[in-house]
Each structure stands twice: as structure tokens, then as C-alpha cells.
Amino acid sequence: MAPETNTDNQLFQRHKYKLKREKRIVITWQLLLLLAFIGFWEVASRLYWIDPLLFSSPSEVIQVLFSNMADGSMVKHIQITLFETIAGFIIGTLVGILFASVLWSSTRFSKIMDPYLVIMNAMPKVALGPILIVALGTGYVSIIAMGALISVIITTLVIYNAFNEVDPNYEKVLKSFGATRWQQFKEAIFPATLPAMISTLKVNVGLSWVGVIVGEFLVAKQGLGYLIIYGFQVFDFSLVLSSLVLIAIFAAIMYKVVERLEGWLIKSKT
Amino acid sequence: MSFLTLDHVTHHYFSASSYTKALKDISLSIKQGEFVALLGPSGCGKSTLLSIIAGIVEHTSGNVFLENTPIKPSDKAIGYMLQQDYLFPWKTILENVMIGPKIHRSNDPAIRTKAEMLLKQVGLTGISDDYPGSLSGGMRQRVALVRTLLNDPKILLLDEPFSALDYQTKLKLEDLVSTTLKAFNKTAILVTHDIGEAIAMADRIFVMEANPGMISKVFEVPIELRQEAPFSVRKHPKYQMLFDKVWEELEDKEGNPAE
Numbered sequence: 001m002a003p004e005t006n007t008d009n010q011l012f013q014r015h016k017y018k019l020k021r022e023k024r025i026v027i028t029w030q031l032l033l034l035l036a037f038i039g040f041w042e043v044a045s046r047l048y049w050i051d052p053l054l055f056s057s058p059s060e061v062i063q064v065l066f067s068n069m070a071d072g073s074m075v076k077h078i079q080i081t082l083f084e085t086i087a088g089f090i091i092g093t094l095v096g097i098l099f100a101s102v103l104w105s106s107t108r109f110s111k112i113m114d115p116y117l118v119i120m121n122a123m124p125k126v127a128l129g130p131i132l133i134v135a136l137g138t139g140y141v142s143i144i145a146m147g148a149l150i151s152v153i154i155t156t157l158v159i160y161n162a163f164n165e166v167d168p169n170y171e172k173v174l175k176s177f178g179a180t181r182w183q184q185f186k187e188a189i190f191p192a193t194l195p196a197m198i199s200t201l202k203v204n205v206g207l208s209w210v211g212v213i214v215g216e217f218l219v220a221k222q223g224l225g226y227l228i229i230y231g232f233q234v235f236d237f238s239l240v241l242s243s244l245v246l247i248a249i250f251a252a253i254m255y256k257v258v259e260r261l262e263g264w265l266i267k268s269k270t
Numbered sequence: 271m272s273f274l275t276l277d278h279v280t281h282h283y284f285s286a287s288s289y290t291k292a293l294k295d296i297s298l299s300i301k302q303g304e305f306v307a308l309l310g311p312s313g314c315g316k317s318t319l320l321s322i323i324a325g326i327v328e329h330t331s332g333n334v335f336l337e338n339t340p341i342k343p344s345d346k347a348i349g350y351m352l353q354q355d356y357l358f359p360w361k362t363i364l365e366n367v368m369i370g371p372k373i374h375r376s377n378d379p380a381i382r383t384k385a386e387m388l389l390k391q392v393g394l395t396g397i398s399d400d401y402p403g404s405l406s407g408g409m410r411q412r413v414a415l416v417r418t419l420l421n422d423p424k425i426l427l428l429d430e431p432f433s434a435l436d437y438q439t440k441l442k443l444e445d446l447v448s449t450t451l452k453a454f455n456k457t458a459i460l461v462t463h464d465i466g467e468a469i470a471m472a473d474r475i476f477v478m479e480a481n482p483g484m485i486s487k488v489f490e491v492p493i494e495l496r497q498e499a500p501f502s503v504r505k506h507p508k509y510q511m512l513f514d515k516v517w518e519e520l521e522d523k524e525g526n527p528a529e
Contacts, residue, residue, distance in 0.1 A: 169356050175326050176350035177370045177421060187369065191360045 056238040081223040088147020089208035096155025125150045143215035150211035151204040162196035272299035279332035291482035307472035315483025349423030351431040355414040357402040364398040370421035408439035426458040444500040470500035479523040
């Protein structure tokens with residue numbers, strides 16, 4: 001007979017093994033899907049199932065990436081786009097939180113602002129592009145402004161709602177200690193909505209990319225959005241697709257970084 | 271001398287289309303160190319009355335005096351305990367307890383020692399740096415009690431603080447709160463819908479009725495019961511007698527088709 005003391009541990013080991021196996025299966029399939037996609041793309045392009053001039057091919061894309069990386073031109077474009085996106089993302093989020101706080105500080109002010117916020121939220125922000133360019137010039141400032149503008153209103157609305165959804169009894173407790181409205185905000189409202197703020201960060205990562213790429217479409221002489229438009233104009237779709245691949249990679253990295261930040265912030269706060 | 275006086279306090283709730291009279295002509299006076307209970311069905315405005323005394327809700331007419339001065343919001347003299355503990359989950363136990371002094375920007379270094387002493391007094395040691403999430407409901411409510419007491423309020427308002435706890439924890443906590451408040455000679459008002467709890471803890475019981483909220487009857491708890499801790503009160507022969515009388519009063523009121 002097997003020793004009784006071991007069975008608990010054995011069960012635990014078996015459970016751990018199962019979890020590991022499941023994880024391995026999922027990752028294997030994810031990689032297989034990626035490889036299948038790339039493989040099919042390559043084959044389809046070589047056998048002219050799709051027009052290689054329009055849809056390029058993975059080998060072509062890799063070649064473009066390497067040659068452009070080697071002469072340093074691509075790095076420059078990546079740097080400028082990343083800088084614009086991160087700046088737009090941070091400014092959009094911070095200004096949104098600031099606006100939400102101002103709205104929370106005065107119920108009357110928030111009532112007055114309500115219809116304007118609805119209109120600004122409904123309006124496609126990229127339509128303001130030409131005005132931004134006229135006002136802020138054709139440099140990176142207007143592109144950053146676009147990246148920020150696209151996320152600022154939705155951030156304001158989401159965070160303001162989160163502020164209002166905090167259990168009023170927390171405010172009641174603080175009021176019974178004689179807290180001012182600012183103290184209520186600092187001690188209860190703001191920390192209680194931190195998770196909501198972090199989840200808007202994730203949304204804003206995607207939005208800032210939209211704003212910056214559209215901004216670059218309109219005006220830029222540098223950046224990945226510019227490369228896409230340039231590639232389109234000279235009919236170099238390998239360049240367009242290379243830029244797209246880079247955008248996908250960096251957007252994913254940025255999203256992952258924000259996710260890490262979320263885990264870290266939430267853990268340190270509870 | 272009366273410590274807390276309510277003089278014809280009336281309160282309305284207004285909505286866009288109508289109004290409700292939540293409280294009508296509430297007059298009562300409470301002595302220093304007295305423990306009174308407000309007992310009544312839900313909707314009789316007992317919690318509203320507490321909020322008015324706390325200065326959080328502004329009543330529509332009448333006067334509230336604490337030590338002969340009109341009560342005002344942000345009065346440090348009032349301590350409030352709610353149905354749930356409402357500890358801040360992102361603050362440690364000690365930070366939660368010290369929120370009152372923090373809001374008053376008190377720099378008294380002795381306050382920390384006092385906080386730890388009070389925590390010990392309610393049987394909580396070695397948890398100062400824990401977060402509320404790791405504590406049981408009863409422990410959390412004890413932390414909330416300490417948070418309230420640390421502010422050294424003149425009067426404590428207890429808004430059904432035991433209603434969310436399981437029965438055993440509730441009985442134990444009743445004893446703890448009662449003895450602690452007696453030890454500090456605090457005046458307290460307990461809102462509850464539990465007749466037993468009201469008798470076990472209070473010196474006087476105000477029975478309220480709803481629509482509009484009014485005081486329908488006042489019961490004096492016999493002196494023999496007042497001297498006992500809540501747990502032993504429930505075993506006293508006079509407890510059942512008073513329980514039946516209060517029960518009858520509440521039954522009478524609920525006979526109204528009001529609710």
C-alpha cells in the first residue's frame with residue numbers, strides 16, 4: 001500500500017502538472033497559428049494566389065525591415081512615432097483625469113458641461129486634424145495633440161462616472177470626521193477609482209496609436225504613419241506592411257507594459 | 271442638564287414631483303453618558319435622524335443642540351458607526367484608525383500610541399500593518415469602533431453596526447461596545463430594528479413609527495438590566511417582560527396599513 005502521507009502531495013503535483021500541460025498546449029497552438037499564417041502568406045504570394053505587388057510576402061517584409069534597420073532610417077521613424085504615442089497617451093490620460101476631478105469638484109459645473117461633453121465625445125476627433133495642424137504647426141506637436149485629443153474626452157467621462165460610483169458611505173464616514181471635499185477626494189474618491197483609471201489606460205494605449213497614426217497620415221515627414229502613406233504613394237506595399245508589422249509589435253509591447261503596471265499598482269495598493 | 275436636545279425636528283425628502291415627510295416633530299433630550307436606542311420599522315427615518323444629529327443631513331425645520339450650542343457639520347464632537355465598517359481597503363488598519371486625526375491635521379505624536387492602545391483594548395493586536403481585506407467582519411467592525419473612539423467624540427451614533435454580522439459575533443461585539451462605551455462614559459445613540467439588542471444595550475428606548483417618522487413611545491430600561499452586560503441582560507427575567515411590551519407597541523404600529 002502506498003504511504004498515506006504522500007497522497008496529498010501527489011494530488012497537488014498532479015494538479016500542477018495539469019496546469020502546466022494546459023499552458024503548454026495553448027502556447028503551442030498560438031505559435032502554430034502564427035506560423036501557419038506566415039507560411040500561408042508566403043506560399044500564397046509565391047504561387048500568385050494573391051498579388052505579391054499588393055500583398056507582398058513575409059520574406060519581402062523581413063528584407064525591407066532589415067535593410068531599413070541597417071541604414072538606421074527605420075529606427076528614426078520608430079523613435080518618433082513611439083515618442084508621439086507615449087506623449088499623447090500620457091497627456092490624454094492625465095488631462096482626462098484632471099478634467100474629471102474638476103467636474104467632480106462642482107456638481108453644478110458638471111451639469112453645465114454635460115451637453116458639451118456629449119457633443120465632444122460623439123464628435124470624431126480625427127476630423128479636427130486640419131484645425132490642429134493650422135493651429136499647432138506641422139511638427140510633432142500637432143500629432144501629439146491628436147494622440148491626446150482622441151483619448152481625453154472618453155477618459156474624462158469614464159473617470160468621472162467612476163468617481164460618482166464610489167460608495168457614498170465612504171464620504172459619509174469622512175464627513176463625520178469633518179473632512180473637506182478635497183480631503184474626501186484625496187482619501188476616498190481618488191484611491192477608490194484607481195482600478196478604473198488603470199483600465200482606461202489600456203483603452204487609451206489603443207486610442208493614442210489611432211490618433212498618432214492618423215496625425216502622421218495628415219502631415220508628418222517622419223514616423224511609421226508617414227511610412228505607410230509614403231509606401232502607398234510610391235506603391236511600395238512591402239514598406240506599408242513592414243510599418244504595420246512594427247506598429248503591431250510596439251502597440252502590443254505598450255499594452256503589455258501597461259498591464260504589468262496595472263498588476264503592480266493593484267498589488268501595492270491592496 | 272440635557273446633553274443633546276432635539277427640538278421639534280422635522281425633515282422632508284424632496285423629489286422633482288413630490289415630497290415626503292420623513293420625520294415629524296421629533297423632540298427628545300439625552301443626558302451625558304446615557305445610551306439610548308431608536309427602534310422602529312424600516313422607513314421610519316431613524317437613520318435619517320442620526321444623519322441629522324451628525325450634521326451630515328440638514329433638517330428642514332427644528333433645532334438640534336449639543337451642550338446648548340446648535341450642531342454644525344464637521345463637528346468633531348460626533349462619532350459615527352455604520353452598518354458596514356467602511357474601512358478603506360487600500361489603507362492599513364493603523365492608517366484606517368488614524369484617519370480622523372489625519373483629517374484634523376493633528377500632529378500629536380501620542381495619538382499613535384493611543385490608537386495602538388485602543389486596538390489592544392478591543393482585542394486586536396499585531397494587525398496594525400495588515401489590510402482590512404484579511405480581517406473577519408467582527409474584527410473589521412472593532413477596527414471601525416476604534417477609528418470612531420480615537421477621535422474622542424462627545425457622542426457616538428451607531429447606525430445598526432451589528433446588523434451585517436453573524437449572530438455570535440454580534441452578541442460578542444454588543445458586549446464589547448457596551449463595556450467600552452461605559453468605560454469611557456460616552457453618550458451613544460443606537461439605531462436598530464432588533465428589540466433584544468435595544469433592551470440589552472440601552473438605558474432608554476425610543477420606539478418610532480413610520481409615515482411620517484415620529485416617536486410613538488419611550489421605554490425606560492429597568493435599572494437592574496442597565497447594570498448588566500448585554501449578554502447577561504438577555505438572560506434576566508425582566509428582559510422578557512420588557513421585550514413583550516416593546517413587541518406589543520411595535521405590533522400596534524404595524525397594524526396601520528401605512529407600510
